[in-house]
Amino acid sequence: MTPKQFDKVARQLFADVLSAYGFSCEESRFCTFYRQHSDEVFHFVLPDLGICGTWFDVKVFPASPLLDPLFKEQFPDDVGVPTDSFSYLSERGIGLDQEKFNCKTEDNLRRRFESSVRPALEERAIPYLDQFRSIDDIVPVLRNPMFRGIGLHCIGKMEEAIPLLQQQRERLSLSDSDAPAISARLRFIEELLEGH
Template sequence: MKAKQFDKLAKEAFGSVLHDFGFTSEGSRWCTFHRQVNEDIYHFILPDLSSRGVWYDVKVFATCPRLDPLFSEKFPDSLGIPTDYCYLAPSGIGLDQTSFNTKSEENFRNRFKIQVASLLTNVAIPYLDRIQSLEDLLPLIQSPHYIAIASFYLYGDEKSRELLRQQHKRFLSYETDDKAIVSILTLIEGLLATPS
């Protein structure tokens, strides 16, 4: 299946389930569904087509705009996933990457109706509903720089400052002018400059 056809089908099928839970794909160039919980937390459900177009997986994650200085620029399609382990599977949200057939429109619709729709309502939504704050999100974060930034916002203690210093050193070692890395470095430097 071609990406354009997949995006159209996914917007329709996923939207038929997710709109009732406050999700929209508005502003997405593809089929990224999102909802804003509060000013600190956004939830995302992202059907993601394989490069050959014969299957897709579904990424389910939450993030916080304060973790990414380029959040507004990247929203909704290009944000980093702080939790890393984000695949929708019958066993829950995690490392188990379940793929769903999409060789044809009929295959897509059948698999969605038989399996994906119930996984969205019984697995994805309950998982996301538990993440209502940065404090809820922090134990799920895997990425070291997101952990450092979130810890600092929540605790601001010496331990979180040390995590920030480690990440600052790591990002400096990249020696690049990449906009994303520069923005993270600037954020970390700003946080470290705040009084204890």
């Protein structure tokens, strides 16, 4: 399937399930589904087409504007995945298991969605996301070191936060700091580190 075909069918299939739980993909250029739990917590379900267009996976994760100064600009399609590779939907739950669902044709996609994806969304993804109601709930599952350092700082765990933020400041300062995304994150981290 082409990305355009996939997005069109996936939008319809996923909306059939997710809209009942408060999700939308209105602001997405693709088929990124999101719901806002509060000012500080958003939930995402992201069907993602594989390189050859023959399979897709589904990323399920909480995110927060408190974790990233670029959240609003990148919402919803380019928001970083703060749980990193611990975000894949499988029949067993959400985690490292990247289950690849067949979508070689539209029929394959529809069949695989009904047999595997729909039940996994209802039985695994929704209960998983429902547990994230505040930044305190998200911090324990943060895997990305930058988001983890910022999250720990948000909840006042400075002993753990400061070394992570210092590492991220060093890493980002070695990158192309002319890139707007890098310089914005670097400034944000420097502000957090001021006075420490």
